Amino acid sequence: MFGKVAADILGLSDVGSVIKPDNYDKVDADDYVMHEDNEKIYFLIKSKSDEYCFTNNALIHLDGTSATSKKRMLHRYSYVNNKISEVKLETAGTVDLDVEIKFKIGSQPFSIDVHKKHLEEVKDLYKALIKISEISRENETSLQYAKQSLEVASSTLGRVTSSDNNLVVQFKMLNQAAFQWLEDSKKQYSIKDFGYIFEKYINN
Template sequence: MAANLFGKLASDTLGLSDIGKIIAPSDFDKVDGDDYIMHEDGEKIFFVIKSKSDEYVFTNYGLLHVDGASAMSKKRTVKRHDFCYETVSGVTLETAGTIDADVEIKFHFNEMPFSIDVDKKQLEILKDLYKALLEISRIQRMNYQRVQDGAEGLKMANDAISRSSITGDAAQVVKNLTDFNFNWMVDLRKTHNNRDFSETFKKYINN
């Protein structure tokens, strides 16, 4: 235990630890992840955490993770997690103890877990990201429930129609019903599937 503690303190002192730093908005254009942002499509950076080997770039469209194998390697893997395709869950924030040098924010994009250590001096700023991700998770859950309710309502309507007598061209009636069902579900998902969470980030993060 004492040896592990000594090793951690030595690592922090020598600057070898992988504790992330929150990057100021004025420096967003200097991070590696900025090169992969879809600026042409209106994507905007709202929050960046950078460690020696990784960058976590939070945008209005999702998370861009620039994944480094190690601090010594220049090799990077760029991974995207979009809000319109993946849901955020399990958002937690762990504050630091007396001797800890870092705090930790944890969350999932679908089944992919993330655990990011951040300098404890930046806890107050990290709280803003915590609140934004928590709100995004809440909105996504609410949207999912609305889509489920809409689909259930459509099913009930179809069941009622199936018990009724069909008049006219049966094939055309079936085609019209199929087209209606398809368009209903497309519109439902489009209405209740946020791609852009700019307003949520603006609400909680002061850039």
């Protein structure tokens, strides 16, 4: 019953609508946002059957047959473990009623139809996803460089001769240094929270 009322209030059809922040509490996806961990909704698209909720940490996709159905499949794709790529925006033609934003998150492709009256908002989402994709790609390259740098340093140190008495101590120190290097590099180049990107590009 609530699903039908919410659908009527939000004016939903099979083509998605961009939901305003004032109405986030009327959608099911809000129940699965980790507000306790300061997760926040930045963009939300809803149709009769699906909800696409973009937070600072993840894409939450509620997949259902209709807004009135009690059976929903919840998918959560964290940005840190599922890189965004292949972001595209297809604008509407003269007779088209919808625009389409396409992207991959991890290995999962998405193609979301949105009513063309929301084109300006979808452009903002497109910019944010493009930027997140670029940052993730650059950070992945930087992390690989950090790992290669560590391998070169380890190989060089491995050729240094030492007395048997110092081998255990040096191995322990090298192992601790290598672990810390990788830990620091991962923290630097594996971004979990992209709220600052959404705040820069989303203007709803």
